[in-house]
Amino acid sequence: MTLTHAGHPADGFPAAALVPLVLFWGYLAAALGQRDRAGWSHRRTVSFGLGATLLVAGLLWPARDLPGHMVQHLLLGMLAPLALVLGAPGTLALRAVGPRTGRAAVRLLRHPAAGALAHPVTGLLLTAGGLWLLYLTPLYRASLDNAGLHALVQLHFVLSGYLFAWSIAGPDPGPHRPRVPVRLVVLGVGVAAHAALAQVLYAGVLVDVPATAAELQAGATIMYYGGDLAEILLALALLVTWRPERAASRPQPAAVSP
Structure with a gap:
């Protein structure tokens, strides 16, 4: 028999759905505060707003069964984090705070612990590894x-998804990240890990998920094709960030800053 998720929106409007709206309000206020300076890209504002909207949609999505849960995961853990990351909230925050606070934040980002946390492999273990743990153990x-x-599972979806998207293609400043080819390899491993888990779910072997065979197959299909879509978008975002890297690799006059 299929079970119903605890905390489903039918139990009342989730207070957590207000958090993305508050975050976007703060982002918008900071972006408008940049008008007297160098300005702020409207595309970044739209991207962050889209991410906040997708978070609200994910939190309100009716996850009564495994297919609904998979749509929720796709929204909360993959699509929304990518849109939020491309909004460059870290860059905006650094521009909004004072120089002293900004320098302290940069020093914190240079700490070795921050570098380990921000590595793409860490993001991969938290996202793909977390999903394997969720469905192959009694956790789900x-x-x-x-x-x-x-x-907590929903929060993990959002935070690990954001970390992985940022470590692969995030425009915000942070610890030194591996070169683009390495990040592409990590992303490829993530694609393979999601595809393999989708196959396991589709077959209904090794998993601890209270769902019918039809629900397992429907949920696995959403994970397989929806995950592919999200990962293609992430790869495209990474390729866009590759352009300045190629330009920076060409010889430049000594007077020109990198």
């Missing part, structure tokens, strides 16, 4: 009846 089953655990 337990989250169906425990609203607090269910909220």
